[in-house]
Amino acid sequence: DQQVKQNSPSLSVQEGRISILNCDYTNSMFDYFLWYKKYPAEGPTFLISISSIKDKNEDGRFTVFLNKSAKHLSLHIVPSQPGDSAVYFCAARDFYGGSQGNLIFGKGTKLSVKP
């Protein structure tokens, strides 16, 4: 059973607009969340993270929002650029759980930013 779910396999956005990528999780013990970006033929690259004690973290054009009551995480990219076109993975960590603090990934959302 998936503990981290990215229900949208793909998303298409116009350049300059906002991209919103969503992630839902089931484990209320997750204490740390990350977003990774992956270009074709490359490994995932860390983008931004957020601790469970916060509800927002911002880094330039990228903002991650955490709604613990809804067990929902979102990544906002404003403004979107064609170079942002990639697969975005949501990942979560359960430090005190049986996974020894290892990351659990979602299946990814492919973002396409059109010029």
Added chain:
Amino acid sequence: DAMVIQNPRYQVTQFGKPVTLSCSQTLNHNVMYWYQQKSSQAPKLLFHYYDKDFNNEADTPDNFQSRRPNTSFCFLDIRSPGLGDAAMYLCATSSSGGRSFYSNQPQHFGDGTRLSIL
């Protein structure tokens, strides 16, 4: 630049023929991970080394083994590859491995090895 390097990028092997994938890092991280990722699926952790301490995931098949001869190198051995083992294999590193609650260091990934089974 410090990085995680995986060789080869593409590997083709025959059904049942042992194969080894390699990973090296210049980040001097104490934790190294191996993930398996199949098409349109989430990366799935196979095992990780915390320094020399090997940690196998409960559902990782016995067919998959790993070696870490030193801090910089880690190998993934597939003893008898089956058709279902065709996938992208990703190596990653991090410092501390998340065992310190205050250490939220992200994992750094290599570009992966795509394994095909004939």
